[in-house]
Amino acid sequence: MSFQPVLPLGGLAGWKFLQRTLDTQMESHARAPQRVRATEYFREQIAEVTSASDLLADRRLREVALGAFGLQDDIDSIAFIRRVLEDGPDKEDGLPNRLSDKRYLSLAQAFDFTTGESPALRDEGFVDRIIEAYHARSFEIAVGEQDQSMRMAMVIDRDLTDILDAGRSDAASWFRVMGNPPLRKVFETALGFGSGFGALDLDQQLTQFRRRAQSIFGSTELAQFDDPETRKALTQRFLLMDQVQQSLSQWSPAAAALTLLQNANIRR
Template sequence: MPIAPSLIGGSLPGWAFLQSTQESQQATFETSSDIQRNVAGMREKLSEPFSLDDLMGDRQLLRPVLQSFGLEGEIDKGAFVRRIISDGPDDPSGFARRLNNTDFIELARVFEADSDGLIRLTSSKVDELVQNYQDEAFQVAVGEQEPDLRLALNFEQDIGALARDSASDRSFWFKVIGSAPLMEVFSAAFILPDGFSNLDVDKQADYLQKRGEQRLGSNPRAALATDDGIQSTIRDFILQRQLENGPDALTPGASALTLLSGNSGLGSAGLFSLLISNAT
């Protein structure tokens, strides 16, 4: 088993602690024998030309490869993964495009075979996949203790590049909608209404743009390309989760809330809102 990260909860203090210790904690995590074995296997097997059959037939390689795209949950869906890759990234009728999932599209793009039926990765692409695997593996380990912190780490890692690289506001929101982890953060941070996912995708994009303008200013995509905009959204996400789940021991004023919640007409939710507003 990999070395477990040290966390102090999923509240804002817990997020601040993780951010301040992440570099050293991840370096320690990456010394785990499981991680080093997978990294060595990826470097050895992905550095030479290989076929889709080679990839799909090697579960010890396929698992970290899928994890490098945040798709570790697909490891037991061999036929599905094979179809994603073989259909390619650009076919409008292919699985990757039809599913409107940026991770699937990127998987299909990276592992697209050449005219000889072989997949050839550059050394820089192998390095990128290895780093993505290590980052994702650390996030998974964090999520085993604090799922919301894993979502925050993923958001922090992905949203800036997505905002910068998207051709327009609309294409940016379409990509966000296609990513379940990003949408979970925005759903809480923007306080999206129940049934939002049942709306037509164009209406979802319109609503996200409007809520983004209310939360982040007139150009939310530009704001989300900056650290300030990213951290503001993560803060809103974590605070909303605290409001939904109740305070933990590290929430400012939590002890007072425990003592007073039974003696005030405000109730615990009202007191918690006051304590959070006073502490931020």
């Protein structure tokens, strides 16, 4: 039987429980037989890969390589992923740079086959990092099967840190957030944007993200989230706002009217 994360509560209380037990739960998750088999196979076989075609020809290698970047749903999109890998990260008009979802760019940067063979695949440290990321992402998926909001909260520290560590301009960093679906959802929820926000022009979205971030967190700059305490505040606000949205969506108009009447009676 595979390990299932223990999430006795939702929302902020559930998040605090998960943080207290995270290391133990992730270790148990990584020891599950199917994940041990997947990562041992990857470690043994990846050194034989000399091209993007070699990597993509082996479904078991694709499982770990794509899973490490949260792209497990593309495991059968072989032609598309080959184009991502072979275009590479450096061409401005290459596919990874044109896609709004920047996880593909991260994949292309890690497995760089633009010169043929990827030198990273001979680096044991690189292989360790891919396996570690695969375990982390697969644990997040397992969490998401029980609580999707908790899964999104888990990406905040890792993905925001990766974006900020890249040293891009503030605007470019915000656009990377906007191109990361889970992180984008976190910010949209925490900053109180509605479902139609994504239909705005990208430059307008950037302006609104900055304005709301300044109003709530004190600065227009994404770099403020380099501070662990500010990231913690973002996470807590996301979970609280998400709970509010879920509660409102479950109310019928009659229940909402009854609640308003009850509140009015209490104030009398």
